[in-house]
Amino acid sequence: xxxxxxxxxxxxxxxxxxxxxxxxxxxxxxxxxxxxxxxxxxxxxxxxxxxxxxxxxxxxxxxxxxxxxxxxxxxxxxxxxxxxxxxxxxxxxxxxxxxxxxxxxxxxxxxxxxxxxxxxxxxxxxxxxxxxxxxxxxxxxxxxxxxxxxxxxxxxxxxxxxxxxxxxxxxxxxxxxxxxxxxxxxxxxxxxxxxxxxxxxxxxxxxxxxxxxxxxxxxxxxxxxxxxxxxxxxxxxxxxxxxxxxxxxxxxxxxxxxxxxxxxxxxxxxxxxxxxxxxxxxxxxxxxxxxxxxxxxxxxxxxxxxxxxxxxxxxxx
Amino acid sequence: xxxxxxxxxxxxxxxxxxxxxxxxxxxxxxxxxxxxxxxxxxxxxxxxxxxxxxxxxxxxxxxxxxxxxxxxxxxxxxxxxxxxxxxxxxxxxxxxxxxxxxxxxxxxxxxxxxxxxxxxxxxxxxxxxxxxxxxxxxxxxxxxxxxxxxxxxxxxxxxxxxxxxxxxxxxxxxxxxxxxxxxxxxxxxxxxxxxxxxxxxxxxxxxxxxxxxxxxxxxxxxxxxxxxxxxxxxxxxxxxxxxxxxxxxxxxxxxxxxxxxxxxxxxxxxxxxxxxxxxxxxxxxx
Numbered sequence: 001x002x003x004x005x006x007x008x009x010x011x012x013x014x015x016x017x018x019x020x021x022x023x024x025x026x027x028x029x030x031x032x033x034x035x036x037x038x039x040x041x042x043x044x045x046x047x048x049x050x051x052x053x054x055x056x057x058x059x060x061x062x063x064x065x066x067x068x069x070x071x072x073x074x075x076x077x078x079x080x081x082x083x084x085x086x087x088x089x090x091x092x093x094x095x096x097x098x099x100x101x102x103x104x105x106x107x108x109x110x111x112x113x114x115x116x117x118x119x120x121x122x123x124x125x126x127x128x129x130x131x132x133x134x135x136x137x138x139x140x141x142x143x144x145x146x147x148x149x150x151x152x153x154x155x156x157x158x159x160x161x162x163x164x165x166x167x168x169x170x171x172x173x174x175x176x177x178x179x180x181x182x183x184x185x186x187x188x189x190x191x192x193x194x195x196x197x198x199x200x201x202x203x204x205x206x207x208x209x210x211x212x213x214x215x216x217x218x219x220x221x222x223x224x225x226x227x228x229x230x231x232x233x234x235x236x237x238x239x240x241x242x243x244x245x246x247x248x249x250x251x252x253x254x255x256x257x258x259x260x261x262x263x264x265x266x267x268x269x270x271x272x273x274x275x276x277x278x279x280x281x282x283x284x285x286x287x288x289x290x291x292x293x294x295x296x297x298x299x300x301x302x303x304x305x306x307x308x309x310x311x312x313x314x315x316x317x
Numbered sequence: 318x319x320x321x322x323x324x325x326x327x328x329x330x331x332x333x334x335x336x337x338x339x340x341x342x343x344x345x346x347x348x349x350x351x352x353x354x355x356x357x358x359x360x361x362x363x364x365x366x367x368x369x370x371x372x373x374x375x376x377x378x379x380x381x382x383x384x385x386x387x388x389x390x391x392x393x394x395x396x397x398x399x400x401x402x403x404x405x406x407x408x409x410x411x412x413x414x415x416x417x418x419x420x421x422x423x424x425x426x427x428x429x430x431x432x433x434x435x436x437x438x439x440x441x442x443x444x445x446x447x448x449x450x451x452x453x454x455x456x457x458x459x460x461x462x463x464x465x466x467x468x469x470x471x472x473x474x475x476x477x478x479x480x481x482x483x484x485x486x487x488x489x490x491x492x493x494x495x496x497x498x499x500x501x502x503x504x505x506x507x508x509x510x511x512x513x514x515x516x517x518x519x520x521x522x523x524x525x526x527x528x529x530x531x532x533x534x535x536x537x538x539x540x541x542x543x544x545x546x547x548x549x550x551x552x553x554x555x556x557x558x559x560x561x562x563x564x565x566x567x568x569x570x571x572x573x574x575x576x577x578x579x580x581x582x583x584x585x586x587x588x589x590x591x592x593x594x595x596x597x598x599x600x601x602x603x
Binding site: 018051054055056057058074075076077078079081082083085087089090091092093094102103104105106107108109110150 | 329334335337338340341342344345348349352353354355423426427428430431432433434435436437438439595597598599600
């Protein structure tokens with residue numbers, strides 16, 4: 001195996017069945033470092049994929065490698081992997097600090113190392129004041145943060161995070177997203193699932209769309225969107241004379257549909273060939289001396305892709 | 318700071334790493350076993366023999382003339398109590414509760430995955446959990462047994478007691494009870510650990526095993542051998558059972574009983590490890 005392939009998380013034709021119930025089927029993925037989001041409705045296989053790559057589940061078929069390590073080799077795997085699961089449960093009777101330091105001791109660290117790393121992780125998720133309080137007395141947001149601390153405390157290079165923003169208040173969400181970006185810039189893998197699509201859009205380098213156990217699409221969201229030929233790309237143009245522009249662009253082959261915005265200060269163009277359209281737009285603007293305020297892709301985001309490929313808006317759970 | 322402390326875990330491999338990980342599991346499990354709300358049931362069970370011993374002591378003023386100072390009689394009463402109550406009820410139920418919950422309890426609490434997300438091999442996790450529970454159960458139940466024995470023989474008076482422990486069989490009996498208790502925790506512990514991993518509802522097999530162990534006296538010689546109690550009886554200073562339906566067999570020699578129990582324990586631990594190796598975290602169906 002090459003060094004290049006060792007830096008990826010690879011699923012090779014992986015299937016998982018729970019008895020006769022399908023978890024995921026024939027998944028073929030190669031995930032690069034950076035932030036990758038798993039998106040899909042409930043039961044689509046997001047958690048199953050996460051559990052498979054961390055060895056909590058065994059594949060019925062296929063092969064998985066996390067940076068070259070098999071998930072059934074915990075001694076090597078969990079030196080580089082941290083997993084924040086969706087389970088809001090903890091061992092009984094422990095404080096936040098005891099929870100982290102106890103499991104760091106199971107990692108094989110010395111007492112001093114375990115205590116140092118536990119405190120550092122607690123500080124990173126800003127739980128210093130509650131470190132020595134019982135987890136049972138934590139709020140939902142605090143429990144979510146201590147789980148996150150448990151996942152990052154041993155400084156893993158692969159972080160798997162199942163709905164990591166659940167239960168966090170807006171301030172904590174923003175801080176956590178910053179933390180994710182910071183970790184991603186360090187060259188780590190961050191695999192996360194979220195049902196809040198605008199957040200996925202904000203933080204992800206790439207997405208994996210799942211539906212009913214199958215990978216529906218994967219890659220950089222713009223790349224995924226551009227490959228959807230059945231759904232022309234929608235571009236919103238805010239300008240002074242939308243009628244003039246509409247008449248000019250509609251005559252072109254690349255344009256499928258043009259609609260004037262309700263406030264009559266912009267138009268929505270649907271095109272199957274965005275590159276040609278942008279070129280054409282430049283020519284029209286120069287020729288007609290039009291003033292353009294801004295040009296934005298209107299459906300080049302996870303939510304739109306989700307809607308087109310899976311249906312629904314993805315926000316409900 | 319010692320040299321050992323300065324070695325980062327990432328550089329450790331093999332036994333040095335496993336030793337540290339085992340110590341980590343032991344520390345966490347001892348805390349869970351002895352300090353959690355679940356341990357209240359264990360303390361209550363372990364306190365029962367002491368409570369009975371205390372009641373026996375309190376009854377001393379009401380005993381007929383000569384009975385209170387008869388240490389041999391008190392020791393025989395304790396022997397019966399150990400055989401029928403401590404071994405068959407207290408030790409059995411304590412081990413059932415403690416060892417079955419090692420994995421099953423954490424599956425019910427949905428907290429087992431935290432262990433499985435550390436770089437520990439599963440056989441080491443099984444070993445660590447088993448050792449922690451075995452040490453806890455042995456210390457708890459041996460202390461309870463010895464304390465109950467002392468309370469039972471206390472009415473005999475200081476001279477009789479000194480004679481029993483210095484010149485008589487007192488110390489030997491205490492050692493025999495402790496060894497039997499520790500081995501009982503080992504045998505029953507391994508059995509219930511394996512059942513806790515193999516079955517989704519361990520209560521039913523637990524009740525069946527309890528019934529099987531209870532009717533051991535009435536079983537034919539061949540079937541007697543398929544039980545833990547049969548081997549333990551060879552170790553403790555217990556009276557031979559008699560009665561209309563009891564089937565008497567030659568007691569097993571301690572030289573067979575002890576290695577036999579150890580071999581069965583090892584086999585059960587191998588089975589438990591095999592199951593733990595294949596364990597998946599699907600809390601929804603557990």
